[in-house]
Amino acid sequence: MRSASGGGAVHARVVRSMAKKITQKTKTPMPCVDPAVRSRAFVEVASGYTEEMAVAEANRCILCKNRPCIAGCPVEIDIPKFIQKVAEGDFEGAFQTLTEKNVLPAICGRVCPQEDQCEKLCTLGVKFEPVAIGRLERFVADRAAAFGSQSDSGTSPQPTGHKVAVVGSGPAGLTVAADLAKMGHSVTIFEALHEAGGVLMYGIPEFRLPKEIVQREIHGLERIGVELKVNHVIGRTFTVDDLFEELGYEAVFIGTGAGLPHFPKIPGVNLIGVYSANEYLTRSNLMKAYKFPETDTPIVHGRRVAVIGGGNTAMDAVRTALRLGAEHAYLVYRRTEHEMPARLEEIEHAKEEGVEISFLAAPVGILGDDRKRVCAMRCIRMELGEPDASGRRSPVPQPGSEFEIDVDVVVFAVGQGANPLIRSTTPDLHVNKWGNICADAATGATEKKGVFAGGDIVTGGATVISAMGAGRRAARAIDVYLRNPLPDGV
Amino acid sequence: MHRILSREALAPDVVRFWVDAPPIARKRRPGQFVIVRLGEGGERIPLTIADADPKRGAIALVVQGVGKTTRDLNAMEPGDAIQDVAGPLGLPTKIEPGQRVCCVGGGIGTAVVLPIARAVREAGGHVVSILGARTRDLIILEDDVRAVSHTCVVTTDDGSYGQKGLVTDALREAIAKAPEPFHEVVAIGPLPMMRAVCELTRPLGLRTIVSLNPVMVDGTGMCGGCRVTVGGEQKFVCVDGPEFDGHQVDFGELMARLTAYKEQEAVACARHPVAGPFTPAW
Numbered sequence: 129m130r131s132a133s134g135g136g137a138v139h140a141r142v143v144r145s146m147a148k149k150i151t152q153k154t155k156t157p158m159p160c161v162d163p164a165v166r167s168r169a170f171v172e173v174a175s176g177y178t179e180e181m182a183v184a185e186a187n188r189c190i191l192c193k194n195r196p197c198i199a200g201c202p203v204e205i206d207i208p209k210f211i212q213k214v215a216e217g218d219f220e221g222a223f224q225t226l227t228e229k230n231v232l233p234a235i236c237g238r239v240c241p242q243e244d245q246c247e248k249l250c251t252l253g254v255k256f257e258p259v260a261i262g263r264l265e266r267f268v269a270d271r272a273a274a275f276g277s278q279s280d281s282g283t284s285p286q287p288t289g290h291k292v293a294v295v296g297s298g299p300a301g302l303t304v305a306a307d308l309a310k311m312g313h314s315v316t317i318f319e320a321l322h323e324a325g326g327v328l329m330y331g332i333p334e335f336r337l338p339k340e341i342v343q344r345e346i347h348g349l350e351r352i353g354v355e356l357k358v359n360h361v362i363g364r365t366f367t368v369d370d371l372f373e374e375l376g377y378e379a380v381f382i383g384t385g386a387g388l389p390h391f392p393k394i395p396g397v398n399l400i401g402v403y404s405a406n407e408y409l410t411r412s413n414l415m416k417a418y419k420f421p422e423t424d425t426p427i428v429h430g431r432r433v434a435v436i437g438g439g440n441t442a443m444d445a446v447r448t449a450l451r452l453g454a455e456h457a458y459l460v461y462r463r464t465e466h467e468m469p470a471r472l473e474e475i476e477h478a479k480e481e482g483v484e485i486s487f488l489a490a491p492v493g494i495l496g497d498d499r500k501r502v503c504a505m506r507c508i509r510m511e512l513g514e515p516d517a518s519g520r521r522s523p524v525p526q527p528g529s530e531f532e533i534d535v536d537v538v539v540f541a542v543g544q545g546a547n548p549l550i551r552s553t554t555p556d557l558h559v560n561k562w563g564n565i566c567a568d569a570a571t572g573a574t575e576k577k578g579v580f581a582g583g584d585i586v587t588g589g590a591t592v593i594s595a596m597g598a599g600r601r602a603a604r605a606i607d608v609y610l611r612n613p614l615p616d617g618v
Numbered sequence: 619m620h621r622i623l624s625r626e627a628l629a630p631d632v633v634r635f636w637v638d639a640p641p642i643a644r645k646r647r648p649g650q651f652v653i654v655r656l657g658e659g660g661e662r663i664p665l666t667i668a669d670a671d672p673k674r675g676a677i678a679l680v681v682q683g684v685g686k687t688t689r690d691l692n693a694m695e696p697g698d699a700i701q702d703v704a705g706p707l708g709l710p711t712k713i714e715p716g717q718r719v720c721c722v723g724g725g726i727g728t729a730v731v732l733p734i735a736r737a738v739r740e741a742g743g744h745v746v747s748i749l750g751a752r753t754r755d756l757i758i759l760e761d762d763v764r765a766v767s768h769t770c771v772v773t774t775d776d777g778s779y780g781q782k783g784l785v786t787d788a789l790r791e792a793i794a795k796a797p798e799p800f801h802e803v804v805a806i807g808p809l810p811m812m813r814a815v816c817e818l819t820r821p822l823g824l825r826t827i828v829s830l831n832p833v834m835v836d837g838t839g840m841c842g843g844c845r846v847t848v849g850g851e852q853k854f855v856c857v858d859g860p861e862f863d864g865h866q867v868d869f870g871e872l873m874a875r876l877t878a879y880k881e882q883e884a885v886a887c888a889r890h891p892v893a894g895p896f897t898p899a900w
């Protein structure tokens with residue numbers, strides 16, 4: 129590959145301008161495991177580009193002058209630069225460019241909603257399909273991992289002697305920890321569960337984000353000196369104030385995510401076989417219930433499973449149901465496909481795998497048998513009415529349109545709230561009416577001295593990359609705070 | 619890793635462990651629990667912190683072997699290590715000074731009642747304890763409970779020890795005999811026992827606190843698996859409990875939910891080296 133481009137910038141430009149004329153209109157397809165096979169196994173669905181595919185796809189980028197794609201990336205990766213390096217066969221250089229801005233490229237390349245972010249603004253997308261930026265990002269990160277490249281290959285920083293505590297090890301916490309450690313601060317992450325990674329570990333399934341990749345990133349953090357304390361529930365094992373007073377941390381970052389599941393107020397939600405998506409996915413992913421009885425944690429295996437919701441969480445749950453052996457996996461969503469917040473690719477994959485989607489419907493009750501186990505769900509048809517506060521047309525129930533479906537497991541993926549553990553044990557932390565922590569958008573600073581926050585605990589359920597962006601901004605602000613013990617306006 | 623410091627059999631299938639867990643030993647208050655995972659592939663199970671020694675940095679767990687995980691744990695020896703212990707979880711018992719409290723413990727529930735009785739006593743309260751079990755061998759921690767109680771009554775269903783009968787019989791008598799009415803009853807044991815105590819105290823308007831034992835996963839409020847209905851409202855036992863006003867609890871629903879994994883538990887149990895008959899939890 130490298131010899132084809134010769135590595136020289138001039139030569140590359142020539143190659144590039146030739147490529148421009150023969151632009152493929154559509155993205156280089158992503159090789160995927162056959163839907164019939166993968167819908168029954170936890171193997172990763174998309175297998176990734178080969179070098180040839182990556183170079184071909186990179187050559188679709190026309191290196192437009194105003195580079196609109198960058199503005200679509202919450203961490204402002206220099207997209208044309210890294211893509212150009214891929215086109216040149218300089219995969220190592222592409223990796224360095226990525227990691228200047230993104231500490232978790234192998235993860236973002238897989239789970240970012242690219243169609244709403246970088247790829248949404250890609251110039252090619254006006255007439256054709258946009259450049260497959262996410263797939264290229266994934267390719268570069270995976271290749272670097274396979275060859276043992278490390279983004280932190282530079283010199284280790286001068287220790288500053290400052291101590292920072294990070295609460296929660298989701299993407300927000302991992303990013304803030306990585307950045308602060310690279311600045312020379314001593315960082316400890318406190319995680320409530322027995323494994324680090326947040327939603328990346330317990331929520332997003334193996335078939336979409338192999339846990340090995342998350343572990344790789346976490347080991348990377350440990351290698352640069354970040355201390356990881358699992359099984360530490362902040363608010364219980366230590367309070368936020370204990371972290372300062374008892375343990376001597378000078379700043380605390382709270383990145384505890386949006387982890388409180390909501391159940392609708394309808395009859396039957398406490399029947400056996402009704403789960404929150406969090407519980408269903410945690411049992412399957414974190415506790416590996418799909419390997420029971422080789423592992424100890426059980427899960428109710430439904431033959432007919434209904435998942436309620438239309439986001440990524442719902443897609444993950446319904447596709448997990450198939451892999452746990454469901455004969456029918458239904459997705460029940462109250463709006464239409466057009467309003468679904470899930471990533472486009474996941475919706476396509478789910479359909480290929482045989483998920484049966486019922487749009488414009490919502491449950492009104494769950495029915496149980498004499499053992500209090502789910503046997504059916506009553507739903508009502510919806511019609512779209514006026515746009516609501518979010519700008520989406522809100523669903524209106526149609527009287528008299530109730531219908532029943534036979535199911536034995538029901539999973540709710542209808543949004544989550546903020547966990548009250550920290551706010552109830554930290555009285556001087558300000559929260560809004562939904563319980564989310566109030567923090568400055570630019571710095572993550574809260575009203576409480578030395579306490580910063582970011583990710584889903586501040587914004588409510590959002591995306592991996594936005595949580596990382598918040599972590600990055602907070603790391604900068606914490607660094608300033610530590611170096612100026614009496615700052616104004618931090 | 620949390621090293622087991624000591625192990626002591628209290629009754630058939632019931633073991634008291636002291637386990638190394640310094641921050642938890644310092645922080646825990648009566649009524650709180652930990653989530654334990656023995657090792658890779660293990661289940662996360664909740665266990666009450668029966669006692670703590672902050673100086674030694676150790677907590678006591680009293681475990682009844684009812685299924686795969688609890689039997690695996692009970693087979694462990696001093697020097698062995700438990701991989702994960704997280705806590706202290708749940709809300710501490712609300713203890714007001716100088717209260718007259720009747721503490722009722724059934725079976726393994728006695729281990730949960732003991733730290734509460736002790737705390738009531740230390741807050742200057744008056745403690746009447748009632749311990750019950752099916753038969754003599756299953757009465758645990760009697761000496762520890764006696765040491766913190768003004769009065770202690772033991773009942774066995776078969777009359778093999780103490781008074782013959784159920785804890786509710788002894789409770790009825792204790793209420794009748796009390797020179798001054800109790801401020802509250804704390805009843806912890808098998809669900810049918812807690813429900814029976816609540817049926818007895820409800821008509822008397824006597825406040826009754828129970829500790830609930832739903833199936834848990836994370837223990838931090840993230841999964842909702844531990845949800846119960848209390849006073850018509852949904853509560854998560856791991857963050858809103860584990861103690862609730864027993865007169866408000868929907869026991870029938872909780873009993874049903876505890877059977878969710880019956881078949882799988884039997885499978886897991888059969889894989890255990892010392893597989894015995896499957897017995898329901900406390």
Ligand SMILES: Cc1cc2nc3c(=O)[nH]c(=O)nc-3n(C[C@H](O)[C@H](O)[C@H](O)COP(=O)(O)OP(=O)(O)OC[C@H]3O[C@@H](n4cnc5c(N)ncnc54)[C@H](O)[C@@H]3O)c2cc1C
Pocket residue numbers: 239240241295296297298299300301318319320321324325326327328331332360361362363383384385386387409440441442444471547549550582583584585589590591592593595
């Ligand atoms: C099933 C599912 C699928 C998703 N799919 C996508 C996707 O495809 N693309 C995308 O961009 N986004 C997706 N998201 C959203 C994305 O995962 C989140 O926005 C992101 O993980 C938020 O990161 P965070 O760091 O704020 O919190 P989290 O990832 O939620 O991590 C918070 C961590 O804090 C820990 N914690 C909580 N309380 C405490 C405490 N008191 N003490 C110590 N630790 C604590 C938690 O255990 C957890 O590990 C998905 C979410 C879910 C649930």
Ligand SMILES: Cc1cc2nc3c(=O)[nH]c(=O)nc-3n(C[C@H](O)[C@H](O)[C@H](O)COP(=O)(O)OP(=O)(O)OC[C@H]3O[C@@H](n4cnc5c(N)ncnc54)[C@H](O)[C@@H]3O)c2cc1C
Pocket residue numbers: 651661662663664665666667679680681682683684685686687688689726729730830831832833834835860875876877878883884886887898899900
């Ligand atoms: C707050 C709380 C405190 C508890 N304290 C103690 C204690 O101090 N000592 C003690 O011996 N037991 C205690 N328990 C009960 C103990 O957690 C269960 O007996 C244990 O989980 C059973 O696991 P197993 O694998 O051995 O048995 P399994 O075969 O899995 O199950 C046997 C029984 O335990 C119940 N159970 C199964 N999994 C769980 C789970 N993850 N969480 C809760 N219950 C479950 C089942 O409904 C079944 O009835 C407590 C439970 C709760 C909720």
Ligand code: SF4
Pocket residue numbers: 200201202203204205207230236237240242245246247261262265593
């Ligand atoms: S991090 Fe996400 S938004 Fe940014 S370039 Fe990569 S895939 Fe696009």
Ligand code: SF4
Pocket residue numbers: 188189190191192195196197198207208249250251252259261
């Ligand atoms: S907008 Fe599209 S074509 Fe233009 S530089 Fe970015 S990726 Fe390349």
Ligand code: FES
Pocket residue numbers: 833834835836837838839840841842843844845854855856857
């Ligand atoms: S155990 Fe998961 S919310 Fe209580």
